[in-house]
Amino acid sequence: MEQWVLDNLDKEREIAGLGLCDRCLGRMFGKLGECMTNDVRGRMIREALAESGTETQAEEFCPLCENVFDMIDRFAEAAAEKVNEVESDNFLIGTRVEPEIAKREKDIVAEHGLEFAEGIKSELNREIGKVAILSIHRPVEFKNPQVVACVDTRFAEVTLDIAPLFIAGRYNKFS
Structure with missing residues (x-):
């Protein structure tokens, strides 16, 4: 032990x-x-x-958690489907959890003085990402992802946040 x-x-x-x-x-x-x-x-x-x-x-x-982790595969499948709809070099998974779940977790951590606790969102992001990456076939980028798939665990809905593409150029005006 x-x-x-x-x-x-x-x-x-x-x-x-x-x-x-x-x-x-x-x-x-x-x-x-x-x-x-x-x-x-x-x-x-x-x-x-x-x-x-x-x-x-x-x-x-x-x-x-209200057994939200039983739906990891469903969340990962939905996230992979959305991310695969767009072209990018990398991605990241984010989540939204029910406010009641986040509050219960915060209350338990505070009430019992749990200084070594990890947040539920961190675990959901990691676990959904580990399953989704098998279908996405792109690397995860934590610092500057081109696409962030945000999974709303309440409704199993996924929204994409796509980083804007910046193209710089020069031109000469001749007239």
């Missing part, structure tokens, strides 16, 4: 008691541990809690 898991058992016990899914539980400690998804991190926390004598169970319907 990794040391960061054992060092945070009390906070992990509090958060796991909220009935969050493994992804949301792991995301609350998202900046701890390396090279693992929040889903894996959440399962690791539950295993550590079970070994310490606290059995926790995720609710069937996550009270934080």
Whole structure:
């Protein structure tokens, strides 16, 4: 078991008691541990809690994310479809989440003093992007993307923000 898991058992016990899914539980400690998804991190926390004598169970319907991660493939497919409609050298995925979800997450983080939490939008952007890139066949550009596909998770709608093309030129006026 990794040391960061054992060092945070009390906070992990509090958060796991909220009935969050493994992804949301792991995301609350998202900046701890390396090279693992929040889903894996959440399962690791539950295993550590079970070994310490606290059995926790995720609710069937996550009270934080409302199971939005079950629709990653649908979001990625919609984003890839939109991005493939335009010509570009690179792209980036962005998301809009329900304001209630963002508020619940912010409240949990503040109430429990979770300084290592990762935001739900960051995880959604990453996970949708990892699936979408398989269909888009273009590199992701974080600093200056030519196309940003913004996925509205409430309606599974995608809007594109296309960076303007700047063409510079000179001319001589002869008359």
